[in-house]
Amino acid sequence: MSSLISLTCLKCRQELPKTTRLLRCPQCQGLLDPQYDLERVRSVLTWETVARRPRSIWRWRELLPIEDERCVISLGEGGTPLVPSVRVGPAFGLRHLYILNDGMNPTGSLKDRSMAVVASKAVELGYRVITCDSSGNKAASLSAYAARAGLTSLMFCPSTTPPQKLLQIVAYGGRLVIIDTDRDGVARLYAELMQRRSAEWYDSGVSNPFRYEGKKTYAYEIAEALGACAPDWILHPAAGSMSVVKTWKGFGELERLGLVHTKPRLGAVQPENCAPIVAAYRKGARTVSPVEYLPTMAGGLSMPNPGDLGDLTLQAIRESDGAAVAVTEDEIVWGMRALWEEGIFSEPTGAVTIPALRGLMEQGIIQRGDTVVCIVTGTGFKDLHSLEQEVCVPRPVPAKLSALDEATQALLA
């Protein structure tokens, strides 16, 4: 099963045993990063072996941190379609644009890749209660996986969370606390609460070292779909953006395993209204400072103070010769519409990579011959209110043929 051997602090490099229950480094509070015996993995994992396994993140089980197979909690997460673009790519003159539709995950967002792992880890470690703070998608996902595992889940969300996400959390049976503040306020209160309750509850919030490992599967799946090759670019919506960090780690592992020979450039995309990683990137800084922020329709990306997650993202961007890009609210709407025209129903947060791609092409950073993957991270069903402002559903017509004739003529005129 897993080839997990230890955890390493990403700040001071201290090594901890794989059985540790600590979420952060006891010396410096750095994030912990699971390490694997890649020599062992090399002897069992080939593209042929992987292709014979069912499509889900667990296809890559040697590179995920769950050691006891019986503890795996799965709803079939991952293995989402990499769809060739038929509108946006050709409109930009880009020959090889793919959209990874991660809204096709079991609860409709990217979070299933990581929450499946953390729920499995909670079972393996024997916890009964699992918790997180969230802008909505993470909590909905955790609620589903906790239900599946028979765990109690406890979630903390801001009052700005879209109602569809709140309904989803409660429907799966999660215990939900809606706090009358914004996403940043929830993060601060949750961190304080967890300092007092961390022994009893399994915290699957921003510090959990195991959950992010699920995001490495972006690298594995994209490389597999592109015939054992990395694309030139991968663009991802970014809040704390461990997705970018772990995609980079995943490609590093594939390279060390001899499964790919190149790595992609990575783009982290944030809304202009809340773009701390972009601000640090533009200044050439190595650390991310908190920013003043405004509300954004990309609510999943409303994280003005990503802390050391942001620093790690900057590092992954630098190492991959990538970019951090900010997009305006109007551009997000445009990106969402462009995806709808491709037949991909995205929520605003999921759509930010499309205008970012346009910007990077206009600047000549992405070239027409490049192979690009835009990750679309959440389905439109997650945030119908934002969508209602953008589309106009026609009123009913009388139930008679003449009315149908009139309506269809008007529609097709």
Ligand SMILES: Cc1ncc(COP(=O)(O)O)c(C=O)c1O
């Ligand atoms: C749809 C969606 N995309 C992207 C993100 C951000 O992902 P990350 O935390 O890896 O930056 C979120 C976070 O809530 C989200 O809901």
